[in-house]
Amino acid sequence: MVWKELDRQACCKKVxxxxxxxxMTKPQEYTAIFENKEIYNEKFEHYHFELKxxxxxxxxxGQFVSVLVNEQGMRRAYSIxxxxxxxxxxxxxxxxxxxxxxxxxxxxxKFGDEIKFxxxxxxxxxxxxxxxxxxxLIGTGSGIAPLHSMVVDQLKNKNDKRPIVLYWGLRHARxxxxxxxxxxxxxxxxxxxxxxxxxxxEKGWPLCRGRVTDCLSVHDLLESAGYYLCGSRAMIEDCKxxxxxxxxxxxxxxxxxxx
Amino acid sequence: MNNNHNKTNSKNSNYLVxxxxxxCIGAATCVALAPKTFKLDxxxxxxxxxxxxxxxxxxxxxxxxxxxSAIRLIDRRTKKVVWPKSS
Numbered sequence: 001m002v003w004k005e006l007d008r009q010a011c012c013k014k015v016x017x018x019x020x021x022x023x024m025t026k027p028q029e030y031t032a033i034f035e036n037k038e039i040y041n042e043k044f045e046h047y048h049f050e051l052k053x054x055x056x057x058x059x060x061x062g063q064f065v066s067v068l069v070n071e072q073g074m075r076r077a078y079s080i081x082x083x084x085x086x087x088x089x090x091x092x093x094x095x096x097x098x099x100x101x102x103x104x105x106x107x108x109x110k111f112g113d114e115i116k117f118x119x120x121x122x123x124x125x126x127x128x129x130x131x132x133x134x135x136x137l138i139g140t141g142s143g144i145a146p147l148h149s150m151v152v153d154q155l156k157n158k159n160d161k162r163p164i165v166l167y168w169g170l171r172h173a174r175x176x177x178x179x180x181x182x183x184x185x186x187x188x189x190x191x192x193x194x195x196x197x198x199x200x201x202e203k204g205w206p207l208c209r210g211r212v213t214d215c216l217s218v219h220d221l222l223e224s225a226g227y228y229l230c231g232s233r234a235m236i237e238d239c240k241x242x243x244x245x246x247x248x249x250x251x252x253x254x255x256x257x258x259x
Numbered sequence: 260m261n262n263n264h265n266k267t268n269s270k271n272s273n274y275l276v277x278x279x280x281x282x283c284i285g286a287a288t289c290v291a292l293a294p295k296t297f298k299l300d301x302x303x304x305x306x307x308x309x310x311x312x313x314x315x316x317x318x319x320x321x322x323x324x325x326x327x328s329a330i331r332l333i334d335r336r337t338k339k340v341v342w343p344k345s346s
Contacts, residue, residue, distance in 0.1 A: 027291055027324075066288065066324040072344055073319070077286070077326035118324055121288050233284075257284045
């Protein structure tokens, strides 16, 4: 998980520094109760936690939490996928495929168990200080989590009327989650469009095939967009390369890197 | 010592802090948790600005919270690595 802005120009650095200062409040330690879990498929599980102490968390869409996953002090970072308007709890989309210490910790939780985490963290948030005419959100795998929070925040909470397009790259259709929700939003909010993109599509898959970079190479890019990327280092480098080649300014590209 | 580690000297702090630039992804959790020890440089990579001005607990929390495990702590007196824990 986790994210930085692609920024090498002096003018951009000032914007970045301002963003950083604006969103970096000192994280607090929270205790929360494990309330619910949805097992979507063999890859993704969705965890719901209700805050216990403090009982309220004000976070920005795109931020993450640092969860204490063992008594030795090991922590793992997870993007919050839920609506920032709901400040009495957090939701996390977990990619269970790695089966590392964090995944095992979550999967061993019993309803009612307490977890401890530091929050809010991160600066991968929509930059409201720049008046982009549109937003393009690009994620792969569990990189969809912060983008889900961003989409609901922009559409529902901020009533953002700018064109917003979401690309989500996965291997298989059977791993897709929230597809009904994204489809429903695209009908309700006509400025929103969703492009699930599969690198190993099953026979008959009617939508985008290949990697998200393939889509970015051929699709019309939105005018004066801000680009928000979330995924692996390789995905971010590849997307950035395509976007720069197509004339997107580096200062309009923001990212959060998973590793 | 890995040349990628950013290291400064100090006489007063128990924990010596090092940042592995090759691992840092610029999430800035360290800056949020120990702002007197870390800052982001021009490339948005964490660097150590002081070994003295945050307490050991904040330094430890910053190291433990780093999402890319780019921070290492060494006890200056014992020379032992405090974080990450050896498995």
